[in-house]
Each structure stands twice: as structure tokens, then as C-alpha cells.
Amino acid sequence: MDTIKAEIYDIIESAIQAAVAAAELTISEMPKIPFSPTKTPEHGDIATPIALGLAKQARMAPRKIAEIIVTHINLDAHPTIRQIDIAGAGFINIHLSDNYLYDTLQIIATMQEAYGTCDKGEAKQLQIEFVSANPTGPINIVSGRAAAVGDTLVNLLNAIGYNAMREYYVNDAGGQVDRLGESIDVRYRQALGEEGLEIPEGGYQGEYLREFGKTIADTDGDVYLQLETKERVAAFRDKAIAHILAQQKSSLERFGVEFDVWSSEKAIRESGKPEEIIELFRDKSYLYEAEGATWFRMTDFGDDKDCVVIRSNGEYTYFVPDAAYHRDKFDRGFTTVIDLLGPDHQGHISRLKNFVKALGLPDDWLEIFIIQWVNLVDAEGKRSDMSKRRGQFRTLDDLIDELAEAVGEQFAVDVARYFFLMRANNTHLDFNMELAVTHASENPVFYIQYAHARCCSIFEQGDEQGITPKPIEAVSLNQLTEPMEHELIRKLAEFPSTVLLSAETREAHRVVHYLHELAGIFHPYYNQHRVLDPADMKKTDARLILIQSVQRVLKNGLTLLGISAPTSM
RNA sequence: GCGCCUAUAGCUCAAUUGGAUAGAGCAACGGACUUCUAAUCCGUAGGUUGCAGGUUCGACUCCUGCUAGGCGUGCCA
Structure with a gap:
């Protein structure tokens, strides 16, 4: 795509220069030529609004300028271009030849799991620090969102050639964890029957700490009471941090997120x-x-x-x-x-x-991004507070447990990750747990996964009928003449630039939307056109190549998001 | 008070960073399984992009001022 764009850029630029040389156009300065995406096939494959931009300095109607530019392009000299139109206010729409479209399939067949990647990052060392939740309780849902986003961003950055790694900063020192130790001390002594104790100001009310304190009392009895308060609190603090950290780690692993480095604030302090x-x-x-x-x-x-x-x-x-x-x-x-x-x-x-x-x-x-709130919304649409201090939060594990009941463990993680990734980071996300569970089977993630499963199913069916995909060199791709097939290929061609943009803007949701759109072209195609047709093997062979490509891009995209690509559903 | 974020269809969100007729999914209504998986498809309906100005050939996007919500704001992290 990039080489094509560069070629088109040169063609348009020299056309403008030729027009200026022929004194048909008067401009003071050669502008940068912008390309705008085409939303519909009638607008061709690549479009440029350059004529609109030149209108002022050339003192001429945009459409007229576009016409002049186009007359200076010799189509016969450029086989990549099939046709050039002028449309709307003066857009120059460029239709590429079908061969260019078929090149995309060739590239996918060659690159396979590397399709979508590039080396733009020049192997530079990059680090993303995320989650870094205080070791004062389980991973909550907001942290879950950060986990999904951070993990995916690392995947994306690695895909465009960076050497990115995941890091977690453990706040295992300072006032917050001291309050944690004090809170457990209270729970511990309460478990031993002491009355009239209250969680200190700024302490932690969570139920999990009550259990933790009770566990200590149950297993070790009152031995800790012999320590000075300060030592006891410190002991509880360290015990709790180790315990909670291990718990956080396993919650994150269950969610498919593994950190490369766990840094300790305590170690930094020391x-x-x-x-x-x-x-x-x-x-x-x-x-x-x-x-x-x-x-x-x-x-x-x-x-x-x-x-x-x-x-x-x-x-x-x-x-x-x-x-x-x-x-x-x-x-x-x-x-x-x-x-x-x-x-x-x-x-x-x-x-x-x-x-x-x-x-x-x-x-x-240093780049800093805020991962916005996840509001838990109940069935009536009322938002609930998720303050950790008051202990009224929902954990990531709770979420996955509930989703797992509805759709199974593997899909539960897929659904949760998808849910967290589908929105821009800086928007508040309303999470309606009831809706998420009851509607789990209608989640848009399945729409994409189902598209992948359908691709797989075609090959399975083909196998049974003795039809196997041929190597792309042996296939006549010009059998792919349906408008929907061209639309599919155009979408497939967009994948690398979507990955690049998504990584560079640190906006993972773009890949999510891309995959949804791709599936949104594939499903109607699947419904309207049969791939396996023993009566027309030439067409079947070509379509199998197309399906392989769709399957490949869906899989590559889902992998970037940390979502599985099931072969059957 | 000041700073940051947000405001788009009934709901939840997009819009390739200033481009063509603002798009999806839910929810609603009507259709399609003897044919590669109906977790699908086809169709109908849904909009003064919070309000008021400004810049521009062109604005959901940029600027100014409002309004509403969220978060933050000298010894918590």
C-alpha cells in the first residue's frame, strides 16, 4: 500500500507540475498531497482532495483544477491505475487495477502470521508500565481494563517493530501499605476476640482482609500479640503484600497477561x-x-x-x-x-x-495515558461506586467467574478483553454485569470469532469433498470478480496500516473495530456466495485463497488483542 | 476558584486525526435454514454531533465562551 501511495503521489505531483509548466495552473508553492480514504467503492481505492486545497491559491474552482490535473496524467504509462474520476466538490478518485488487489492476497500468502507487522520501530527498547495496583487487594475491574489495554499495546508495538516489554510497579512501601498492615492487625485481633476495635483512618475495609486476619489467627494463634505493635503491623504488612501479590499475579495470568518485570518500590527506596x-x-x-x-x-x-x-x-x-x-x-x-x-x-x-x-x-x-473509569452499572442502569477503601468493588476474578458461567472459561476471558478493548481509553466505560452475562452469547466478539470459525469450517468441508487449497501461484486470482470480493480484499489491505496507526496512537480499539468491520463484510459474502463449487474449480480455488487470507487476518488481529481464534464454535 | 477528561441515534460506542451522504452493535419491527455452522444474513425505523459564536473551499474533529457530568488540586499512593 505504501509503495502504491508513493507511486500515486509522484504521478499526481508531476501532473500538477506539468499543469503549472503549461501555464494552466498558477500556484506559488508545491503543496503536500493529502490522501483521503474512500468510504465506498464508487470512490475508487485512493482519493485525494488536493484540488480543493489548491483552489484558493490557484484562484480557480476546485473541480476545474481537478480536471486540469487529470488531463496531465497519462493512464497508459501507469498500469497500476485503472481509472481516474473527478467527483463531488473536486475529489480525484483513483481506481487501481485488479492486479493490485490481487497483490494483497499474494502478500498475505507470503507473510502469513507476519502480515500486519512492519519494522518501523527499529527494534527500539520500549516499556509499558500498567496495572501497578496497590498490593492492598485483588485486581479490580478498572485494573482489568488497564491490563487488557496495556497487554495489547505491547503486542501492537512489537508488531510494528519495537522491542516492547510489560512492567508492573509494586507499591510495597509507603503509607498505603502501612495502613494495610494496621488494618490486618485490627482484623487479626478481632478474630482473636478483642472488642471495640476499628479500622484506622485511611485503612482498608475489604472483606478479604477480615478473612486474611482470621486465617492468621486460625493458623498461628495469638503468637503475634507478643510482638511490639509496630513489628506486628510490619509483619502483617509483609505477609499480606506477598499473599496479595501472588493473588494478583494469578488473576492476571488467568486473564492472559504476564509481566516481564515486577519492580518494587521498596527496592527502589533501598x-x-x-x-x-x-x-x-x-x-x-x-x-x-x-x-x-x-x-x-x-x-x-x-x-x-x-x-x-x-x-x-x-x-x-x-x-x-x-x-x-x-x-x-x-x-x-x-x-x-x-x-x-x-x-x-x-x-x-x-x-x-x-x-x-x-x-x-x-x-x-515519557508518555502517560489515563485508563478511564469502569462504572459498574446494575440492571436498572444505576452506577455504583467502586472505591476500594469501602470494599465495594468487583474484582477481575468475579467478572471472569460470572462470564465463565455463561460462556465457559476460555470465552469468558475473550469477552472480558474484548469489552475492555472496544472503547477508547479516555472514555468512561459502563459495565453492566447482568447484561454482560445474560447477553454474553450476543457479544460482538463472537461475531468476529464466528467469522474465523466459518473460514475454518469451509476448509474442513473442502477436505471431506477432496478439495484442498492450491498454492497461490497455481491459482487464477482474476476469478475473484464479485464486488464483495474486491471489498474484502481492500479491507484486508488496510490491516497493516490499521495496526500501525493503532500502535502509534496507542489506541487499541482501532484494531477491534477493524476486525468487526472485516467480519461485517465476510458474513454477508459467506451468505451470498458459495466458496466450494465442484462445478467451477477455477473459481473455487481462487475463493479458497481469499478465505485463507480472511482467516489469516482475523487470526493475526485477534492474536494482537489476546483473544482466541476458535476453529469451530 | 483553578487544571485535566467526557458530551454523537432510545442505550453503549465508532468516524483512518480537517474531507464526499456522520457509521456499527444492542433494543424495536418485518423477512431468510433440504445447500460450506442461523453466534449468520436481508430489510424497516432511528440525528440540529450538549449550547452559542469563530477559523476554513470544507468542522463531530481546530479556537473562544457557556452548560452538564467525572476526576484531580502543598506533607495518601
Whole structure:
């Protein structure tokens, strides 16, 4: 497609130059020629609104300009172009020859599972950090969404030639996990029969911690009561982190997400890097003392408020290990780092970016995206709060369990991933659990998977009838003359650019929509045209190649999304 | 108060980053299985793209100002 575009670009450009040379067109400067996609086959394969763009400086009606340009194109010299039309306000519509269409099938047959990939990323090292949920409870649904998106983005970036990896930052140090230890301490002592205890301010109410505290009491009895409160809380904290982390890991694995690296905030804190950061900031005069605390001059970086980096009790705020952690990422050699943050980290973006700037790292080195809320919606359409602190959240495991009851374990993961991936990251996502379960079998993911299964089924049927696909070289592709066949091939040709765009804009949902559209052309085709026709083997052979290509692209696309491509349903 | 995000069909979302007649899926209604899987297909209906201006040959997209919702906002992470 790219080579074709380059060729067309040259043709149009020289036509404009010829028109200018012939004094039919007056322009001051050679413009860049834009290409716009064609929505309908009548508009050809590639279109350009260049005549519209030239109208002003050429002082001429766009249609007239288009006509002039077209007269300077010698179609006989360019066999790739079958026909050129002028339409609408002055669009130049280019129809490519059928041979070009058939080239797409050739490319797919050659590249197979590599179709859709490219080497644009030049093997650069890239890291995406996502989920990074506090080790204070199970993976919830918002984190599940982040898991699906992050995992898929890594797939996409690898597909376009980057060397991307998945990283999880474990917040296993700091105030939050201390509150966790204190909360478990309360549950533990309650389990031992102590009365009148309450979860401390900022602690965790979740039911899973009550069970955890009870388990400790059941297995170890009251031995912990002999420890100093501080030691006991620390012991519970570490115990809980290890336990919860293992649980999070297995939930994510069940969801098909495996991280390459688990980084520890505790390790960062103990590495000495935070001290180096503070020293660096001090040297650069970014810090000052006030109200007993140490402040960072965030206002120097355009923020409206300074912020505390060392609290009056001498402890770092989370900014310091966080800055140190990003410094560490840079030292590990990543050319670009992408953080996917939860919606409650809104205010964190500009500050983190400013810290990165203060560290002297390149501006575009760090990209931050917010994965927006997932609202649980009940059957009446009422939204429910998912605050972890109040313990009213739904876990990723709950979700998959419920979906599994409706559609089975494998499809449950597929449905959940699809659901999370189908929307743009920055939009709020309403998740109606009841609807998701009762309508699980009507989920659009099956529409795509079914298309794949149907392709497989054709080959199975063919096998039974003794019809097997021939190598593409032995097939007359010009048997593919149906408009729907051309539409299918055109769609197949779009796959690589969709993957590229999706990866570069970090918007996985584009691939989802693409696959849905592809399936949306395939199903009607399947219904209207028979592939296996023993009476016309030439056509059958050509159609089998087409079906192989559709099957291949569906499979490649679903694989990128981490969704299975079943051979039968 | 300030900052960020969002607003598109009854509902949930798209729209290839400024291009042609704004598209899908649910939900509603009417049709199609003796033929490669009906988890499918065909058809009907559904719109002043939150409001008001502006830029442009051309705006859902960019700019300004409103309105509504969400999130954030100096010692939680």
C-alpha cells in the first residue's frame, strides 16, 4: 500500500507540475498531497482532495483544477491505475487495477502470521508500565481494563517493530501499605476476640482482609500479640503484600497477561537512588525548606503549586521514589516509556512529567495515558461506586467467574478483553454485569470469532469433498470478480496500516473495530456466495485463497488483542 | 476558584486525526435454514454531533465562551 501511495503521489505531483509548466495552473508553492480514504467503492481505492486545497491559491474552482490535473496524467504509462474520476466538490478518485488487489492476497500468502507487522520501530527498547495496583487487594475491574489495554499495546508495538516489554510497579512501601498492615492487625485481633476495635483512618475495609486476619489467627494463634505493635503491623504488612501479590499475579495470568518485570518500590527506596535524586534536585536549586518540610519548585515548571518531597516527619512523599523509579527506567535504556495510570491519578501526570524534565530526561521520553473509569452499572442502569477503601468493588476474578458461567472459561476471558478493548481509553466505560452475562452469547466478539470459525469450517468441508487449497501461484486470482470480493480484499489491505496507526496512537480499539468491520463484510459474502463449487474449480480455488487470507487476518488481529481464534464454535 | 477528561441515534460506542451522504452493535419491527455452522444474513425505523459564536473551499474533529457530568488540586499512593 505504501509503495502504491508513493507511486500515486509522484504521478499526481508531476501532473500538477506539468499543469503549472503549461501555464494552466498558477500556484506559488508545491503543496503536500493529502490522501483521503474512500468510504465506498464508487470512490475508487485512493482519493485525494488536493484540488480543493489548491483552489484558493490557484484562484480557480476546485473541480476545474481537478480536471486540469487529470488531463496531465497519462493512464497508459501507469498500469497500476485503472481509472481516474473527478467527483463531488473536486475529489480525484483513483481506481487501481485488479492486479493490485490481487497483490494483497499474494502478500498475505507470503507473510502469513507476519502480515500486519512492519519494522518501523527499529527494534527500539520500549516499556509499558500498567496495572501497578496497590498490593492492598485483588485486581479490580478498572485494573482489568488497564491490563487488557496495556497487554495489547505491547503486542501492537512489537508488531510494528519495537522491542516492547510489560512492567508492573509494586507499591510495597509507603503509607498505603502501612495502613494495610494496621488494618490486618485490627482484623487479626478481632478474630482473636478483642472488642471495640476499628479500622484506622485511611485503612482498608475489604472483606478479604477480615478473612486474611482470621486465617492468621486460625493458623498461628495469638503468637503475634507478643510482638511490639509496630513489628506486628510490619509483619502483617509483609505477609499480606506477598499473599496479595501472588493473588494478583494469578488473576492476571488467568486473564492472559504476564509481566516481564515486577519492580518494587521498596527496592527502589533501598537502592539509594532517591537520595541521589534529592541531591541532584538540591544541586539544581529545585528544593527549598518551609513549614518543616522540603518542597520542590513545581511552579518553575509551569505548575500552579509547589509540592512536598520530604515530609516534616522526614519521610519521602511518593514523588521521590517515583522519580527515582523513572530515572531507573531511563538508566535501563528504554527509548520511550509509557505509563498507563488510573483515573484517580489525573493530577499526577503533569507533576511526574515535570520531575522527569527536572531529571534532565527528554520531553517526549515519557508518555502517560489515563485508563478511564469502569462504572459498574446494575440492571436498572444505576452506577455504583467502586472505591476500594469501602470494599465495594468487583474484582477481575468475579467478572471472569460470572462470564465463565455463561460462556465457559476460555470465552469468558475473550469477552472480558474484548469489552475492555472496544472503547477508547479516555472514555468512561459502563459495565453492566447482568447484561454482560445474560447477553454474553450476543457479544460482538463472537461475531468476529464466528467469522474465523466459518473460514475454518469451509476448509474442513473442502477436505471431506477432496478439495484442498492450491498454492497461490497455481491459482487464477482474476476469478475473484464479485464486488464483495474486491471489498474484502481492500479491507484486508488496510490491516497493516490499521495496526500501525493503532500502535502509534496507542489506541487499541482501532484494531477491534477493524476486525468487526472485516467480519461485517465476510458474513454477508459467506451468505451470498458459495466458496466450494465442484462445478467451477477455477473459481473455487481462487475463493479458497481469499478465505485463507480472511482467516489469516482475523487470526493475526485477534492474536494482537489476546483473544482466541476458535476453529469451530 | 483553578487544571485535566467526557458530551454523537432510545442505550453503549465508532468516524483512518480537517474531507464526499456522520457509521456499527444492542433494543424495536418485518423477512431468510433440504445447500460450506442461523453466534449468520436481508430489510424497516432511528440525528440540529450538549449550547452559542469563530477559523476554513470544507468542522463531530481546530479556537473562544457557556452548560452538564467525572476526576484531580502543598506533607495518601
